[in-house]
Amino acid sequence: MLFLIIAVSQARGDEELRSLELYNGDEAEIVSGSRSPRPASQTAENITVVTSEDILALNAHTLADILYAVAGVQVEMIRTPGASTNFKLQGANFNHVLVLIDNVPLNTLSENYPDIAAVPVQMIERVEIVKGAASSAWGNALGGVINVMTKSPDQERAIGGMASGSYGKRDTADLRGELSGTVDSFGYYLSGGKLRSDGLLANNGVDKDNFYGKLLYDLPNGGSLALTTWLSQGFNGMYQDGPVSTSQNTRYLISTLAASYQLTDHLRLEAAAVASETEGTLFRRTDLQGVSKTLTVALDESRVGGGFKLSWLDELQRVVAGVDYEHVAAQVSSSQIRADILNRDADRFGVYLSDTLTLGRFAVTPSARFDRTGSGGDHFSPSFGVTYALTDNSILRGYTATGYSLTSLNRSDSTEKVWTSQFGFESGDLPYLWVKGTLFRNDTWDVIAPTATGITKERQLKQGVELEAKTLPLYNTSLSVGYTFIGATLGVNGPVIKGVPKHTVNIGLRYQDPSHFRGELTGHYVDWNEARQGGRYSDVIWDLHLRKEMHYGEKVSLEPFVSVRNLLNGHQYVYRVYQNPGRWIELGVRCNF
Secondary structure (H helix, E strand, C coil): CHHHHHHHHHCCCCCCCCCHHHHCCCCCCECCCCCCCECHHHCCCEEEEEEHHHHHHCCCCEHHHHHHCCCCEEECCCCCCCCCCCEEECCEEHHHEEEEECCEECCCCCCCCCCHHHCECCCEEEEEEEECCCHHHHCECCCEEEEEEECCCCCCCCCEEEEEEEEEHHHEEEEEEEEEEEECCEEEEEEEEEEEECCCCCCCCEEEEEEEEEEEEEEHHHEEEEEEEEEEEEEEEEEEECCEEEEEEEEEEEEEEEEEEECCCCEEEEEEEEEEEEEEEEEEEEEECCEEEEEEEEEEEEEEEEEEEEEEECCCEEEEEEEEEEEEEEEEEECCEEEEEEEEEEEEEEEEEEEEEEECCEEEEEEEEEEECCCCCEEEEEEEEEEEEEECCEEEEEEEEEEEEECCCCCCCCEEEEEEEEEEEEECCCCCEEEEEEEEEEEEEEEEEEECCEEEEEEEEEEEEEEEEEECCECCEEEEEEEEEEEEEECCCCCECCCCEEEEEEEEEEEECCCCEEEEEEEEEEEECCCCCEEECCCCEEEEEEEECEEECCCEEEEEEEEEECCCCCCCEEEHHHCCCCCEEEEEEEEEC
16 A cells, blocks of 8 residues: 555656545535535535445445445445345444435334345445434434435436346346436436346345336426336345255335425425335245245335425535424234234334534534434434534544434334444545545444343444545556454443454455556455354455446447456355355446447
């Protein structure tokens, strides 16, 4: 890393890091911190942005593949593409993190589980990852928010699109297509695909279909109407452990109708109606001495609601106030139990207010939200953030907040709480180098933990540092490095918590030349605090992605690509039953028109 920095500094740069926004995805503003657009220089939260170009470079299949490459995120299982996956965010469990698609929660109501492997990447324009409590904006978000922002219609032409297909080991195939365009005031974006595999590991097969559609109509005076629908459904095997095998069928459907209207030069009104359904069946089969028994657990959940948001944006202030409402219902039943495991509904209401006030080099953001959950009590979640611009391209950040998560609709005492504090810096002033660092402390209490005698509630303290760096290209090659350290204890001076990632390292080496040949080598390593149930994590997992873009006229291009995953056949898994696959290769071609 030091060698490359020195070499880059001595080279004549092709370009300079123009601003913090450059790294975070061109000059787009970040919206997920307080639900209003803000430049990175006024964003106090620790947020990472992944763009569609980053996703393309990774040849990612699902949201799980995207998060795998993000500093501060620890994906516990990388297996057959599309297979169910657990993850942690700065050590926070997956059921503490709110995952949103078009601002609608993906998390289940029964376990607060976000199925990130069900989200195909083709429809994603960008992903914003808020690390640390975000309840002052979003409510049920103790450990952070992963906000999936979908693509919008192509406004430059009436019709365009993409078709792609890839094929690899064990008949692993990913077929995708999309159409997009705008005619007069009407725009459309349609995307569909199929992801299937016989399974890179025992009982890890996948067969999933997906569709996403967005219709957009521009109103006079800067307003718009948008109708969206996302459907993901299919089967995946989860694991095989001796005579026991587990698999599941799932179906996710999310629809939104959103309106936006510019009332004055600075005042904007937004409203949305949302509806979602989640259905699933878990199959647990046991084969002993020629006798097979199958236990099934069925899930049926729904959300119906909407919200209003009023934003005032000018050079001095960015104020946003809004109301969210949803009626939620969940039913869980088992083939072995006559009565339902869960059968409950609730009305949830939240009101929030946030203001980013710019005072010279300072930007301060006080925010607060009140939630009436209908199942887990009432919660008031304040936060306060401040940024100080050292220069036009370097800032200091400070952020503190309280938050909560509802880990189950079934129990009134399932609410877990956190107090997050963060302090960091970000700079593009060093020659040819972008750096970012964050110290964090997440004090969580009422964390439900199973014991031999039942369930207990723990206080967990997770604190550490997150460092990121990225260079400008030297001989068409750039380097990025991310490192996260987490010290996790029960209470302030208690024993170390097992199964928490202690060290996480992400390495990326990107090559891109003028002939449109691109290569991406990524390395991923996690050192866990005494992984449970036979985990192995001594190796760095290296993946290599190559692609070549060939243009035929202004609008048509052909792009063959190849990915070699787990290049050195390494082992990196926290649970024995969720082992990662060995080296495997997939080939594909993408056509843009």
